[in-house]
Ligand SMILES: Nc1ncnc2c1ncn2[C@@H]1O[C@H](COP(=O)(O)OP(=O)(O)OP(=O)(O)O)[C@@H](O)[C@H]1O
């Protein structure tokens with residue numbers, strides 16, 4: 001095991017009665033890395049964190065911290081800190097006492113405690129709240145206090161369980177940036193749990209996407225976004241979600257065609273037939289992201305604009321093509337109207353083809369150039 | 370408009386009746402405690418010749434020379450008063466302590482099982498008189514009759530169930546994450562207990578303690594049966610009116626005295642009581 005590895009999980013499984021909360025999970029997190037566990041509610045993210053922290057015993061598998069097997073080590077000896085999803089702050093203590101808690105129980109000298117508390121408060125912009133009672137704070141301050149409390153004890157590993165979920169949207173974005181800055185500055189190793197794909201993609205060095213207790217895919221945000229391993233990851237990551245059309249792939253005059261029960265879609269004009277051969281005739285789901293298609297006059301697919309949405313600095317056209325509806329990004333100022341007929345072209349390099357039965361990715365990109 | 374006035378008037382009427390209902394007997398008691406012997410049986414609310422004789426008699430029954438025949442059997446009230454203070458305070462501390470740890474175990478580890486906890490209510494499901502005979506027999510063999518330790522143990526045992534149920538509610542409301550966070554920051558289990566759980570559960574401890582203290586303070590049935598010379602306050606108060614004679618004024622003074630102490634305690638901890646009763650509403 002390389003010394004860069006701070007934490008390593010090896011085939012960890014945890015059951016609660018019949019529920020397999022965590023199912024044979026393995027991963028490593030490197031020093032100074034921000035690693036995210038991303039997945040829908042109930043997929044086992046919190047349980048995974050609690051196992052690493054030692055608050056939950058795995059039924060199977062081992063946990064290593066800095067190369068030492070800590071599977072049986074009590075939580076308080078692991079030097080791992082966890083910022084909880086809720087209830088982060090002691091209500092009966094002031095912000096100062098909250099941050100100082102972990103130092104006081106270690107009986108550090110008063111002056112040193114004071115210095116560390118004030119430093120942490122500075123970093124998390126809590127200096128003006130130090131005398132507030134924990135229970136009187138707003139949620140975003142509470143979360144910051146919780147983070148400060150963990151930072152002062154200088155853990156080997158900082159675990160964050162959806163720390164921004166309860167914070168209102170405006171503050172969330174700023175805190176996300178702050179968190180990233182702090183993580184970079186202090187070179188803290190962090191495992192960040194979230195069900196917000198955007199948050200995971202923005203913050204992380206690496207992301208593990210979880211589903212029903214398993215890790216489905218692990219990689220950099222770019223890998224996860226550009227090269228999802230299956231339909232679940234493809235649709236879970238990205239907003240608006242990937243466009244999907246079901247059908248059977250066929251080749252007609254060297255054009256790749258997706259045949260649905262009543263229609264034929266020409267997906268691309270040219271195909272490298274040798275890649276495709278094995279897929280022909282099988283039931284597939286074809287997906288492409290809204291930014292990987294364009295509206296243009298020489299497009300091969302024709303449809304009608306049903307709805308125009310404005311999202312930040314772009315427009316999303318909801319285009320009805322035969323029975324399917326797809327979403328395509330266009331410029332904010334592009335002059336489209338609802339009901340208008342348009343043609344779109346999908347970037348054949350960015351086509352994802354999944355097996356319908358299993359959701360498994362079969363192919364990405366049907367043509368070179 | 371008329372309806373509003375009527376409703377208001379009705380509300381006030383009900384309020385006044387309620388206040389009179391509760392306050393009049395207390396007023397009567399206060400007035401009686403300041404009346405002279407000859408006036409005890411007159412129904413006037415204000416004493417004609419206010420006197421402190423009844424109070425003096427409480428503290429030194431022989432001082433006034435009258436009523437010797439009756440008061441010879443009575444000791445000065447300081448004895449029963451201090452006995453009851455010791456009994457109530459000790460029983461409260463024991464019951465709250467045992468109750469706290471039981472409630473904690475029940476709340477966090479679901480031990481000794483959800484059903485077992487109901488057995489602690491068993492002693493409260495039957496009239497206390499049912500237990501008198503067995504208790505008298507056991508206490509006789511254990512030399513606990515006429516012994517304040519006997520009453521302490523009995524009160525602690527019979528009230529612990531209240532402590533358990535009150536405190537379990539409070540501890541259930543404390544998110545386990547607070548304890549876990551403290552552990553992860555390096556606190557020992559004892560530090561978690563004293564720095565996190567007990568301070569947060571304090572209103573619950575106060576509520577349970579006050580409740581149990583009052584029960585022990587006012588208990589009469591067992592005290593009457595289990596004591597002879599070392600009587601607690603509740604028994605002493607009842608003794609002023611006996612078959613031999615009725616010292617109404619002295620009894621009123623004793624009753625007043627015995628209700629003032631819980632009142633003072635209640636007043637001193639009312640701040641905790643208020644947070645205690647609203648604990649479930651303030652999250653975090
Ligand atoms: N203490 C427990 N007892 C029983 N079942 C549990 C317990 N903790 C978690 N589970 C179950 O394990 C599964 C995973 O839960 P977990 O809390 O890890 O999910 P999560 O990914 O954190 O979800 P969320 O996004 O809702 O926080 C869920 O089905 C949950 O009901």
Ligand SMILES: [Mg+2]
Pocket residue numbers: 045046047085161
């Ligand atoms: Mg969770």
